[in-house]
Amino acid sequence: MSLRVWRVGVIVAAGCVLGFAWNAFGGRGIALSGNAYIKPGEDVVEIDAPEAKKRLDHGALFLDARPVAFYAMGHIPGALPLPEDDFDRAFARLEPRLRNTLDIVVYCSGYGCEASHIVARKLREKAIPAAILHEGWPAWTDAGYPTRGGDQP
Amino acid sequence: MRALRHPALQWLLGIALGAVFVYASLDKIEQPREFARIVYHYRLIGPSAALGFVPANTLAVTLPWVEALTGLLLIAGLWRREAALAAALLLVTFLVAVGWALAHGIDVENCGCFSVTGEGRAAGLKLVLQDLGLLALALVLVLVPPRAREVAPAGAPAAA
Numbered sequence: 001m002s003l004r005v006w007r008v009g010v011i012v013a014a015g016c017v018l019g020f021a022w023n024a025f026g027g028r029g030i031a032l033s034g035n036a037y038i039k040p041g042e043d044v045v046e047i048d049a050p051e052a053k054k055r056l057d058h059g060a061l062f063l064d065a066r067p068v069a070f071y072a073m074g075h076i077p078g079a080l081p082l083p084e085d086d087f088d089r090a091f092a093r094l095e096p097r098l099r100n101t102l103d104i105v106v107y108c109s110g111y112g113c114e115a116s117h118i119v120a121r122k123l124r125e126k127a128i129p130a131a132i133l134h135e136g137w138p139a140w141t142d143a144g145y146p147t148r149g150g151d152q153p
Numbered sequence: 154m155r156a157l158r159h160p161a162l163q164w165l166l167g168i169a170l171g172a173v174f175v176y177a178s179l180d181k182i183e184q185p186r187e188f189a190r191i192v193y194h195y196r197l198i199g200p201s202a203a204l205g206f207v208p209a210n211t212l213a214v215t216l217p218w219v220e221a222l223t224g225l226l227l228i229a230g231l232w233r234r235e236a237a238l239a240a241a242l243l244l245v246t247f248l249v250a251v252g253w254a255l256a257h258g259i260d261v262e263n264c265g266c267f268s269v270t271g272e273g274r275a276a277g278l279k280l281v282l283q284d285l286g287l288l289a290l291a292l293v294l295v296l297v298p299p300r301a302r303e304v305a306p307a308g309a310p311a312a313a
Contacts, residue, residue: 003234003235003238003295004232004235005235005238007232007235008235008238008239008242011219011222011223011226011232011235011236011239012219012239014222015215015216015218015219015220015221015222015223016215016218016219018218018221018222019214019215019216019217019218019219020214020215022182022214022218023185023214028183028184028185028186029185029214030185030186030189030210030213030214031207031210032206032207032210032211032214033206033207035207036185036186036189036190036193036207036209036210036213037186037190111193111194111196114190
């Protein structure tokens with residue numbers, strides 16, 4: 001019985017077909033073309049780092065959804081801390097400012113970080129639209145854009 | 154070497170390896186979103202806006218089913234050598250992912266091996282050893298054809 005390598009290809013291909021079919025019809029599918037954190041039907045604006053930089057230069061307000069310790073280590077210049085793990089308290093403090101800002105961008109730690117999506121969702125529930133920086137902090141620093149350390153924005 | 158070629162042993166090895174793969178696929182199939190999140194954590198393939206699809210999501214959707222199919226074939230004993238080769242390739246992929254995470258100091262708290270929620274097992278050296286053990290099992294099935302059949306030609310492709 002010789003080894004027929006093409007069968008391995010068939011196994012992988014059939015597995016992929018089953019996977020896509022289950023994703024499409026199984027009822028628990030996730031978006032293939034978006035962030036897995038975005039819930040189906042959710043209206044989310046994700047922007048990349050250059051677009052975020054442009055908005056920052058035009059006076060957009062940035063919100064840092066990471067825990068405050070990360071904020072202190074370094075953040076986008078002008079960004080305010082709105083940590084997902086302490087949302088209600090931070091929001092109460094920032095609400096007047098947020099209500100008066102048209103252009104808001106939320107970011108967190110990038111890969112595998114859901115905080116920016118949770119914060120943007122909570123803001124949306126309060127009728128405050130906010131865009132999400134795709135890939136968050138690492139995208140920003142990888143692009144070589146300025147950062148700032150410490151507790152001050 | 155002769156013992157390894159015993160059909161009964163090969164049958165047992167196939168069932169054992171297959172059971173591990175089927176078991177490993179269930180939670181991921183059940184909760185693709187959680188699994189996608191774990192795939193992100195490895196930072197090997199992340200979300201990408203440039204492609205028309207997100208590699209991490211696509212992998213999270215397809216990989217569990219390849220695992221499941223591989224496992225079912227191993228259990229059933231159909232295409233056993235080829236299924237074992239598929240299993241070996243999957244294990245090499247996992248080893249690369251875990252090795253990548255370890256080498257880059259990425260703290261993968263839940264390796265996404267069996268359970269995608271809650272505690273899970275961390276991606277560490279112990280996991281590497283376990284994957285290597287499973288890989289050895291798979292390679293036995295790939296490289297040692299069962300007795301009482303024609304022997305595979307020399308130069309059977311080495312799995313990775």
